[in-house]
Structures are given as structure tokens and as C-alpha cells.
Amino acid sequence: MTKITSPTRTQRKAQATRTAIIEHAERFILEHGAMALTLEIVAERADVAVQTIYNRIGGRSALLMAVAEKAFEENKAYMDAAYRTAGTPLERLEVAARGYFRFAMERPTAFRLLADPPNDLEALSRVSELVRHQNSKMEAAIADGIADGSIDAGVDAHLAALSLWAAANGILSLAWRADSTPVDTHAMERLWMQWMTIAIKGLQPA
Structure with a gap:
């Protein structure tokens, strides 16, 4: 049997520092935009050395990616739980819509970062991956509704989801x-x- 070891005090401290750096970068982006972000500003706000940011996360691009990744994971937790809910296609879409609303209200910082992601190639790519991941589930629910007749057959599942x-x-x-x-x-x-x-009425057959 494999023994599970707890993180050491040093490891916990390193993780806490990394989390704090990302959160300070996240808040700065919302206040001033990603273009204004520098490692020096984040280091000052997080009360760490610039080298600490490099050690814990990496350069500016890696920091922007880490911010986008945090938002990505928060959204994914909400939406994956919503789409696991059983029900008809229309019921699944309603649950997903409620889940997305809760995400936006309970995690406003993450929502804003996904709605208006940092202007960085890797960060944008990660957000685009999330959009494809979640929209494919919405598209599948719409396609299921078209197949069982609960959604208008004239609806394009891909375009409707988008x-x-x-x-x-x-x-x-x-x-x-x-x-x-x-x-x-x-x-x-x-x-x-x-x-x-x-939206739900608009999807149903006339």
C-alpha cells in the first residue's frame, strides 16, 4: 500500500506564496488590464521579490497563463457538475444555465477574466479551450433534444450553443x-x- 505523505511546511509555504501571487495579478488585471501588468508591480503587491515570481510561476506570460488557468478550473468545476445532472435535454440546458449564473455571481473575478481574457497567446488559447469544452456539452444537449423532438429540428446545434x-x-x-x-x-x-x-422557448418546436 502506497503511503500518502503530507506536504512539508516549506512546500505549503511555497504553494501559499504562489497562490497569493496569482491572486494579486488577477486583481491587478481587473483594475488596470493585462497590458499594464508587470512582474515588478505584482511583486510589490504580493510583497515578494521578482525572482520569487520566476521561481514559483515563471515569467510574465506564465503568470498570465496561471491567472487564466485559475479562472478555467473554477468555471469547469461549476459547469461539469451542472452537466452531470440527469434530465431531458432542455432540463440539462436549464441546469447548465443556472450553474453558469451561479459561477458568474459567486466567482465574479474568474468570470470577468474568462469573458475578457488577458491578451496573451497562451492565456487566450486556454480560455478558447474552455469555451470549446463547455460549448461542446451544450451542443450535445441541443443535439439530443433535436433527436428526441423536444428541440426544433431546424436548429443548428453548434451555432445555437455558440x-x-x-x-x-x-x-x-x-x-x-x-x-x-x-x-x-x-x-x-x-x-x-x-x-x-x-432561450428555452426559442429552442422548442413551433
């Missing part, structure tokens, strides 16, 4: 977009439910 994802991000971004009046959580929930009703 348009629903884009519309969802647009609605949820009203909570923080600078060019709009911020929508509070209660109003956002009502808006989201209204959109879900319209």
Missing part, C-alpha cells in the same frame, strides 16, 4: 461593464431568468 454562450456573457457582463449602468444581483437574477425563458 450564440447562447455569447448572449449569456453579454447579459452577465452588465454587472460590471463600464459603459452601462451596473445591474445589482437581484435585478440580474430576474434578467437571467427572463433570458432563460426566452
Whole structure:
């Protein structure tokens, strides 16, 4: 039997430092944008040496990637749980929509980073991977609905999944977009439910 060893104090401290660096970078990106991010600024905010960032994470590109990866994993946890729920295709889509709303409300930083990812090739690639991963599950649910007749046969499953994802991000971004009046959580929930009703009805056969 393999013995599982607990992390040492040094390892726990190193992980805590890495987490803190990523969180400080995450907050800075939301405040000032990824283009303004430098290792020096993050080092100052996290109260560590620049070399510590290199040791724990890597250079600037690696740091941006780590920020995107954190958001990726948080979103994946919500959505994978939602899509594991049993039910009809339309019920699965409703559960997924509710899961995405919870993710955006409970993890607003991660949502914003995925909706407006850092302008870095690797980070963008990772976010694109997440979009494909989640949209493929939505596409599969829509395809199942087309097959059993609960969704209009004239619907293109791929395009429908892509348009629903884009519309969802647009609605949820009203909570923080600078060019709009911020929508509070209660109003956002009502808006989201209204959109879900319209979207589900729009998928069903006439």
C-alpha cells in the first residue's frame, strides 16, 4: 500500500506564496488590464521579490497563463457538475444555465477574466479551450433534444450553443461593464431568468 505523505511546511509555504501571487495579478488585471501588468508591480503587491515570481510561476506570460488557468478550473468545476445532472435535454440546458449564473455571481473575478481574457497567446488559447469544452456539452444537449423532438429540428446545434454562450456573457457582463449602468444581483437574477425563458422557448418546436 502506497503511503500518502503530507506536504512539508516549506512546500505549503511555497504553494501559499504562489497562490497569493496569482491572486494579486488577477486583481491587478481587473483594475488596470493585462497590458499594464508587470512582474515588478505584482511583486510589490504580493510583497515578494521578482525572482520569487520566476521561481514559483515563471515569467510574465506564465503568470498570465496561471491567472487564466485559475479562472478555467473554477468555471469547469461549476459547469461539469451542472452537466452531470440527469434530465431531458432542455432540463440539462436549464441546469447548465443556472450553474453558469451561479459561477458568474459567486466567482465574479474568474468570470470577468474568462469573458475578457488577458491578451496573451497562451492565456487566450486556454480560455478558447474552455469555451470549446463547455460549448461542446451544450451542443450535445441541443443535439439530443433535436433527436428526441423536444428541440426544433431546424436548429443548428453548434451555432445555437455558440450564440447562447455569447448572449449569456453579454447579459452577465452588465454587472460590471463600464459603459452601462451596473445591474445589482437581484435585478440580474430576474434578467437571467427572463433570458432563460426566452432561450428555452426559442429552442422548442413551433
